[in-house]
Amino acid sequence: MNRPITMPALSDTxxxxxxxxxxxxxxxxxxxxxxxxxxxxxKALMDVEAFHDGVLTGPLAPENAQVPVGSVIGYVADDAAQxxxxxxxxxxxxxxxxxxxxxxxxxxxxxxxxxxKTPPPAGATAPAGSVRASPYARRLAxxxxxxxxxxxxxxxxxxxxxxxxxxxxxxxxxxxxGPPYRIAPLSSIxxxxxxxxxxxxxxxxxxxxxxLPIGPLKSAAGQAKVSFTLMLARAAALAVKDNPLLNxxxxxxxxxxxxxxxVGIAIDTPGGLIAxxxxxxxxxxxxxxxxxxxxxxxxxxxxxxxxxxxxxxTFYLSNLGTFPVVHSFDAVLPPGAAAxxxxxxxxxxRAVFTLGCDHRVLAxxxxxxxxxxxxxxxAEPGTLAGGxx
Amino acid sequence: MSQELxxxxxxxxxxxxxxxxxEAVFTLGEDVGLYGGSYRVTEGxxxxxxEWRVRDTPISENSFTGLGVGAALVGMxxxxxxxxxxxxxxxxxxxxxxxxxxxxxxGGQFRMPLVVRMPGGVARQLGAQHAQRLEHTxxxxxxxxxxxxxxxxxxxxxxxxxIASDEPIILLEHELLYFSKGPxxxxxxxxxxxxxxxxxxxxxxxxxxxxxxxxxxxxAAAELAKEGIEAEVIDLRSLKxxxxxxxxxxxxxxxxxxxxEEDCRFAGAGAEIASALxxxxxxxxxxxxxxxxxxxxxxxxxxxxxxxxxxxxxxIVVAARALCQSGQESKAS
Numbered sequence: 001m002n003r004p005i006t007m008p009a010l011s012d013t014x015x016x017x018x019x020x021x022x023x024x025x026x027x028x029x030x031x032x033x034x035x036x037x038x039x040x041x042x043k044a045l046m047d048v049e050a051f052h053d054g055v056l057t058g059p060l061a062p063e064n065a066q067v068p069v070g071s072v073i074g075y076v077a078d079d080a081a082q083x084x085x086x087x088x089x090x091x092x093x094x095x096x097x098x099x100x101x102x103x104x105x106x107x108x109x110x111x112x113x114x115x116x117k118t119p120p121p122a123g124a125t126a127p128a129g130s131v132r133a134s135p136y137a138r139r140l141a142x143x144x145x146x147x148x149x150x151x152x153x154x155x156x157x158x159x160x161x162x163x164x165x166x167x168x169x170x171x172x173x174x175x176x177x178g179p180p181y182r183i184a185p186l187s188s189i190x191x192x193x194x195x196x197x198x199x200x201x202x203x204x205x206x207x208x209x210x211x212l213p214i215g216p217l218k219s220a221a222g223q224a225k226v227s228f229t230l231m232l233a234r235a236a237a238l239a240v241k242d243n244p245l246l247n248x249x250x251x252x253x254x255x256x257x258x259x260x261x262x263v264g265i266a267i268d269t270p271g272g273l274i275a276x277x278x279x280x281x282x283x284x285x286x287x288x289x290x291x292x293x294x295x296x297x298x299x300x301x302x303x304x305x306x307x308x309x310x311x312x313x314t315f316y317l318s319n320l321g322t323f324p325v326v327h328s329f330d331a332v333l334p335p336g337a338a339a340x341x342x343x344x345x346x347x348x349x350r351a352v353f354t355l356g357c358d359h360r361v362l363a364x365x366x367x368x369x370x371x372x373x374x375x376x377x378x379a380e381p382g383t384l385a386g387g388x389x
Numbered sequence: 390m391s392q393e394l395x396x397x398x399x400x401x402x403x404x405x406x407x408x409x410x411x412e413a414v415f416t417l418g419e420d421v422g423l424y425g426g427s428y429r430v431t432e433g434x435x436x437x438x439x440e441w442r443v444r445d446t447p448i449s450e451n452s453f454t455g456l457g458v459g460a461a462l463v464g465m466x467x468x469x470x471x472x473x474x475x476x477x478x479x480x481x482x483x484x485x486x487x488x489x490x491x492x493x494x495x496g497g498q499f500r501m502p503l504v505v506r507m508p509g510g511v512a513r514q515l516g517a518q519h520a521q522r523l524e525h526t527x528x529x530x531x532x533x534x535x536x537x538x539x540x541x542x543x544x545x546x547x548x549x550x551x552i553a554s555d556e557p558i559i560l561l562e563h564e565l566l567y568f569s570k571g572p573x574x575x576x577x578x579x580x581x582x583x584x585x586x587x588x589x590x591x592x593x594x595x596x597x598x599x600x601x602x603x604x605x606x607x608x609a610a611a612e613l614a615k616e617g618i619e620a621e622v623i624d625l626r627s628l629k630x631x632x633x634x635x636x637x638x639x640x641x642x643x644x645x646x647x648x649x650e651e652d653c654r655f656a657g658a659g660a661e662i663a664s665a666l667x668x669x670x671x672x673x674x675x676x677x678x679x680x681x682x683x684x685x686x687x688x689x690x691x692x693x694x695x696x697x698x699x700x701x702x703x704x705i706v707v708a709a710r711a712l713c714q715s716g717q718e719s720k721a722s
Contacts (some may be wrong), residue, residue, distance in 0.1 A: 136644050136675040159715060160675045238392060246475040253590045336617065 002075040002280050003052050005036065007067045010046045016068040016145060020045065021062055026058045030076065036071065052076045065146030085144050133158035157183070161195065189272035197332045203250075206358040208367040212375050215349040220381035226290045229265060229319050230278075234289065236382050237261040237281035239373035240315050246339050246370050247314045250360040256348050264313025264334070269302055272301060275334065277313045286384065316340035321351060328352035338362055339370070391542075391574035397567040399541035400430045402504075402575065403548040409440055411466060412554055417444040417469030419454055427472050428508060428567045451480035454505065457485040461503040466552055474509030474561065475519050477526070488557035489532030500555040506548070510601060510651055510700050514565035517687035522652040524674070527559055528629050528661060535559045535629040536582060539603040541571040542624055543586075546579035554582070563601040563630075583654065585632035586680050587639070591619035593713050594645035597636050597662055599625040602700065609705035618713050620647075630659055634661075637669050643676035645712050651699050654682035678714045681708045 007017055024030060035047035036056065054076040061073040122352045131148045133141070137158045141148050144167040152161055152322065175181055177253045186194065221231040249256040261282040264275035276296040278289060299305045314337055320326040321343050328344040338361040344352040344372040353374070357367050394402065407449055408414045415438075418430055424446035425432035434712050435443040446453040450471055457467040471477055477484075484505060492501045511520045527535055538544040544562070551558040580586070588603060589610050598606045603624035610620040621639050625631055646666055650659040659680045667678045684698045700708075 108550070134677075135672045140673045157715070242403045251590075308616055312615065 002057060002077050003054070004072040005048065005074045007039065007071050007073055007075060009037065009067050009069045016066050016147065018145075019063055019065050019067050021063050022058050022060060022074075023047075024066050026056055026060065028056045029058055030054060044165060048073070050076060056076050061130060065142065068147045068150075076206065091292045118144045132156065134160065136160050137163050140167075160330050165195060165198065173342040187271040188272060189269065193273050196334050199335050200332050203333055203335065205218060205333050205356050206359050206364065206367075207354050207356050208364060208371065209352055209354040210375065211352050212371075212378050213349050214346055214351050214378060217378050217381045217384075218346075220384060222288055224290075226286060227293065227315070228321075230286075230290060230293050231381065231384060232341075233263045233265055233278060233281050234286060234342060235377035236315065236317055236374060236386065237263055237371055238377050242373040243367060244368065244369045245366055248338050248361050249314070249336050250338070252356055253362060258314045260314070262312060262314045264310070264316040264337070266296075266316070266331070269300055273302070274305065274310055275310055275316060276300060276305070277311065277312060312372060313337055317343070318344040320373060321345045323374070328354050330354045330356050333357075333358060339367070341374075390576065391572040392546075393568065393570055394541045394573040395650070396538075396541045396544050396562070396569050396571075397429045397432075399545040399573050400548055400562070401432055401434075402573070403545045403552075404431060404434060405464075406575075407549055407552045408434065408442065412442075413464060413469065414466045415442040415444065415460075415476045416468040416470060417446050417457065419446055419448060419472045420447060421470050426470065428562075428564070430470070430567075433618050434621060436513035450476050451481075451483050452559075454483035456481050457486060457503050457505070458491070458501070461488070461501050462491065462499050465507065466502045466504075466505045468506060468548075468552060471505060471507040471565070474507045475521050476524050476657070477507060477523055478718075479500060480505075481526075482558070484559075485530050489530050492556070493532055501557040502552075502555045503557045504548070504551045504560060505557070506560040506562060506631075508562045508564045508567070509694065510563040510565065511683070511688055514692050514695060515564075516690050516691055519689035520539070522650075522657075522683065524561055524628055525562075525656060526659075527656060532540040533557055533559055533629060534583070534627070535561060536627050537561045537600045538626065539563075539566065539568070539600050539624050541573045543574070544575050547582055547626070550582040561600065565664060566601055566604075569604070582676045583627035583632055585635040586624045586626055587635065588624045589603055589620065591621035592649055593619045593638070594709055595621045595623060595624045595639040595643045596647045596649055596705070596709065597625065597666070598649040599628060599658070600651065602651050604666055605700070605702050606649050606705055608702045609709065611711055612702065612706045616710070617664065618709060625662075631662065631665070633665065633669060636666055640666060640670040641673045644673055646670070646678045646710055647709055648678065648680045648682075649700055649705055650680070650707075652683055653685050654680060655685045657682055676712055679708060679712050681705060 005288050010017065018040040021041050023035050027065055030036065030050045031053050032050055034050045035049040036050055039046055039048055056310045057075040057077040061067055067073055077369070133148055134157060137160050138148065140163040141158055144163060146163050148158060151158055151166055175280060217231050219230045220226060243266045247258050247261055260280050262277050262279050263281045264277045267276055269276045278296070281289060296309060299309060316334060316337055318331045318340060320329055324345045326345045329342050331342050333340045333356045338358045340356045342354040342356065353371065355371060356366050404416065416434070420427055421431040422440060422443050425435070431443060435689040448572055454469050454471070457469040460467045488501050488503050491499050510522055524535065527533055536547040536551060536558060538547045548560060551560055588607050591610065596606045596610065603622065608624045610622050613620050621637055623639055626711055648659040648663045649659055652658045659682050663678045663680050667674065681700045681704060686697055686698060689695050
């Protein structure tokens, strides 16, 4: 009979190991206790030992692959006649590296039971072959060491996004070291924010802050009967128009230059953070913008936001000024924009504005010039209310 | 130094330049002479070069295309105009059994410097027998080369390159492109005749297309950009051979492929494009390759129904959006 050789759990924090190399080849006679392969755990190089006498049989998991604990990496046959995989070692399917045998699921379940954790979802016991994943997702999963069988993407098929998310998220072993926990499924908003901020990791950001008077803008907002945040967006958009580079976005082909200033405004909701996009904030009248803003807030509250309501901003605004304890802060700059303006709470008649900038697009002096323009708008808000035709 | 020309004017300039440069170049076809060509491509050439080199023919496609094949065999450089691709079936024997085979079967003793030009595609309410796309028929004939210019500049370059070539070349023009305008630099060096053109750069999906639908796809890409989807648009310019390298390097970046064609979907040009790129780029694809094509029916005369049988800009936008959203739906609803 063929007995499976599985990836051993060589430390209690080990979820998977890298199969460095096979020390024996298919067809080799082996004895119990022989070292068969070298595995790199999260701490050290260790040997995989044979538990039975017999003959090493394929298909063998490929060398240099990340393999989940418990996955079958090869077989020991009783004698050479039972080695159908002999000579097929090199033809072992690449998917084998991510194939979690039922043993993997059993191990997971046992661990979960031992620590009174939530049992793994039923889907986790499905063998890798039954996971619908795009070819690119499979390739990425192999390169990044993500176990496809443990992904519950909630979709018809696993796509690259889900693999990248999984590769970046908190590893289970970090959690297992702490107190018992339960998993609350991500709201769609949190999932989307998580994807966005992960994508923004590659953006080199610097920050420039300025403390500016906001009294005139506050009274102008009161006179015009519009929200202070909307007035801030308006002032920022006019300052962006004076400094068009703030409205650009970096692409590998070059800077994407946009005429229209569409401001993404961070909104705090029970389900998470949303950046609703107000279109053409630099050119439309304040009345039109106020109507749009009202509509956006309604759709946020009723959770009826459409993709066009939150995609495609050219500039971002985040106002935490409603929390009096916040002096100043900086925010993650979402992809697709060159800058985000963060507004702290007013202290007296002044507030601290922090501009986070994509350094591929902007330099410190660009940020300073923008803040100067913005300061002028704040000082003379009379021009804001009327709007340009 | 470029000037604005209509597509037919660009073809006309190319004919004029080549005829002036080489006495072996001549053209023949129905109404190419006195009338100046159904789409004006040979306008003025009859007066300038005379009836010997700009020859009106009877309505006999296989015969005058065969005449072209024979003339090419003895060293002339004929440019045969078939009035529309809908009459191509009558000329297929000369093209398939003659032009495409003789250089091969003679062991290279004969060259075939023949150009066969014809307009095709769905125009405006010309009926099922005058709204065909037959590129798939010609793509399956070894020995031919097929160029499909979508811009006046490409029309100018590719007709000149076709005339200069010693191989049999089919130039598929589109009936709705003859009066489209674009910049033409008469002196610029052309890219190789079969090189695909990157019409728009993007990161989210690759649209591979050709002829008039290269223009529609660019319009669609502009629409998509407004909602944050950046489509890369590749205009193939040539259907035989196809510049796979340009397509593949784009897919390796975008991981999604949409093939847009006016040809009928079943065994159409897009079927070859999609399958060849799926084979080549399998491990880079994050979603199944998607084809957007003409319906598999004879084209209706009714204008509304006619428009519904071929992809429109809005159809391309919808298909591209759907392709990009596979993999981005959120986990919790």
